[in-house]
Amino acid sequence: MKLNDVKRIPQRDGYGEGLLELCRTRTDVIVLDADVAASTRTNWVKDQFPSHFYNLGISEQDMVGTAAGLALGGLIPYVSTYGVFLSGRAFDQMRTTVCYNHLKVRFGGAHAGISVGPDGATHQALEDLALSRVLPNMTVIAPCDSVETKKAVIAAADLDGPVYFRFGREAVPVVTDDAPPPSPSGKPGWCRKAPTAQSLPAAQWCMRPWSPPKSSGTRASLCVFWTCTP
Known part of the structure; x- marks a missing residue:
């Protein structure tokens, strides 16, 4: 996309x-x-x-x-x-x-x-x-x-x-249309999952549709933390 x-x-x-x-x-x-x-x-x-x-x-x-x-x-x-x-x-x-x-x-x-x-x-x-x-x-x-x-x-x-x-x-x-309501616990509120490396941006850094890099052979997740504190 x-x-x-x-x-x-x-x-x-x-x-x-x-x-x-x-x-x-x-x-x-x-x-x-x-x-x-x-x-x-x-x-x-x-x-x-x-x-x-x-x-x-x-x-x-x-x-x-x-x-x-x-x-x-x-x-x-x-x-x-x-x-x-x-x-x-x-x-x-x-x-x-x-x-x-x-x-x-x-x-x-x-x-x-x-x-x-x-x-x-x-x-x-x-x-x-x-x-x-x-x-x-x-x-x-x-x-x-x-x-x-x-x-x-x-x-x-x-x-x-x-x-x-x-x-x-x-x-x-808008990247979280299908996401569940966020949790105030400090856990990620939205995630595109993969079994290995993770990228953990907050707020408006998450601007682009997520496409895990394929050329390197590394599968990565994208998580958005709803709360900065906790």
């Missing part, structure tokens, strides 16, 4: 679709956004489930503190903005208010890596993965496509403690 033949969907679409599914089926999910709802796709929640959505403006630190209060009240807030602003501006609130208290807050870090295109270097989240992984009690999820992003968003509602999602802006190939 050629790369041009593979369906491409932005990961942020999977994030929005996962939130919609949660809002259809649960009353305890609340979606918060920092005035970038069209970019994070949380505007889909605003349009279809307005009682589940709050725009807190360009105030990431306040949004994380608000999410902590909602979590203490028994709700499951999904905090949504660009990953560079979450990890850069609100790191102290994530660390001290949410993670130290092991609260069920979900952080949607959009526009990860250099996928932001015309938004420019200031919006590129290059450090967020490293910063989120060192936070206590934090589960860090880096899905590889829109389908896995949707599954991760839905599955995370039942996880204990805080969760950080990392997902990109641009459309990327």
